[in-house]
Amino acid sequence: MEKIEYIDDYFKGVIIPEKKSVFEQRLLTDKDFAEEVAFYLSIVQVARTSNNEIKRGHLRELYYNNISHNSVPTTLRKLWPYAAMIAAALITLVVGFYLYTQPVTEPSKLADAYFSDHVLTMGVPMGNTNGLLIQGRDLYNVGNYSGSLKKFKELLERDTSNTEAKEYAGLAAFKLNDYKTAFNYFAQVAGKEDLIANPGKFYQALTLMKQNTPFDKENYKRLLSEVVKDNLFGKEEAVIFLKKLN
Numbered sequence: 001m002e003k004i005e006y007i008d009d010y011f012k013g014v015i016i017p018e019k020k021s022v023f024e025q026r027l028l029t030d031k032d033f034a035e036e037v038a039f040y041l042s043i044v045q046v047a048r049t050s051n052n053e054i055k056r057g058h059l060r061e062l063y064y065n066n067i068s069h070n071s072v073p074t075t076l077r078k079l080w081p082y083a084a085m086i087a088a089a090l091i092t093l094v095v096g097f098y099l100y101t102q103p104v105t106e107p108s109k110l111a112d113a114y115f116s117d118h119v120l121t122m123g124v125p126m127g128n129t130n131g132l133l134i135q136g137r138d139l140y141n142v143g144n145y146s147g148s149l150k151k152f153k154e155l156l157e158r159d160t161s162n163t164e165a166k167e168y169a170g171l172a173a174f175k176l177n178d179y180k181t182a183f184n185y186f187a188q189v190a191g192k193e194d195l196i197a198n199p200g201k202f203y204q205a206l207t208l209m210k211q212n213t214p215f216d217k218e219n220y221k222r223l224l225s226e227v228v229k230d231n232l233f234g235k236e237e238a239v240i241f242l243k244k245l246n
Contacts, residue, residue, distance in 0.1 A: 007037055107209035107220065110241055114206060115174065130155065136168060145175040163192050170203060179211040202227050202234030209241075221245065 010023050026033045136151030152169035155162055170185030183204055190200025205223035208216040227238040 106212075107217075107245060108212045110244065111206040111210040114237060115171075130162075132158075133162075133165060133168070136165070136172070140168065140172055140175075145172045148172040149176065163189055163195065167199065167203075170207075174203075174207060174210070179207050183207045183211075197233045199233040201232055202238060205234075205238070205241075 010020065027037060132151050132155040136148045136155070139145075139151060140148035149169055149172035152165045152172060155165045156169065159165070166185045166188045170182045170189065173179075173182035173185060186200045186203040186207060188200070189195075190198060190204060192198060192200070201223055205220045205227065208220035208223070221242065224238040224242050226232070227234050228242070
C-alpha cells in the first residue's frame with residue numbers, strides 16, 4: 001500500500017516536477033496504485049468539511065481502515081479492464097482538484113478546475129431511457145466529445161424542449177472549446193424556470209471565464225453575482241470565484 005502522505009503531497013503540489021511525472025506515469029501502468037489514488041479521491045471530500053488537523057486525521061482514518069495492499073475496493077477492481085480510460089480520468093481529476101483547492105485567480109483555470117472536479121463524467125436522470133441521450137452520455141464519458149455533441153444535437157432536432165440534452169450539449173461543446181455554442185445551450189437551460197436546480201446561469205459564467213476575452217469579465221462577474229443573489233445552482237462556488245477574481 002502506498003503511503004497516504006505521498007498521494008496527499010501530489011495533490012498539495014509539494015512534489016518536485018520530476019516526481020510528479022513519475023506519479024502520473026504510475027497511474028497509467030500500476031493497477032494497485034491507480035486504485036489507491038481513486039480511493040483517495042473518493043474520500044477527499046471529507047477533507048473539506050472541518051479544520052486542518054481533523055481533516056487530515058479523518059482522511060487517514062478512512063484511508064487506512066478501508067484499503068490495504070491485498071484488498072482494494074471491489075468496484076474499482078471491476079473497472080480495471082478500462083485501465084487507460086480510468087487513468088486518464090484520474091489525471092484529469094487530479095489536475096482539477098489541485099487547481100480548485102489552490103489560490104488560483106485566473107478565470108480560465110478556475111473554470112477548468114470546476115468542470116474537472118465536478119463534471120468529469122456525465123450521468124442520465126433515473127428512469128430516462130432515451131437512446132440518443134444515453135448514447136451521447138456514453139460517448140462523452142469516454143472522451144468522444146464531438147460524437148457526443150452530435151447525438152445531443154440529433155435528439156434536440158426531434159425534441160427541442162429536452163433540457164437535459166441542451167445541458168449536455170453545452171458541456172460537450174465546452175470540452176471542444178466551442179464556447180459560443182456552449183454558452184448558447186447554457187442560456188437556453190438558464191431560461192427554464194421550472195427546474196429544481198438549474199445550472200444554466202452558472203455554466204454560462206464558467207464558459208465566459210474559460211473564454212476570458214477582455215469583453216467577458218464584466219459579464220461573468222455579473223452572472224456569478226446573480227447566481228449568488230438568486231440562490232441558484234453553483235452559489236457556493238460562485239461566492240468563492242467572486243472572491244478570487246476581485
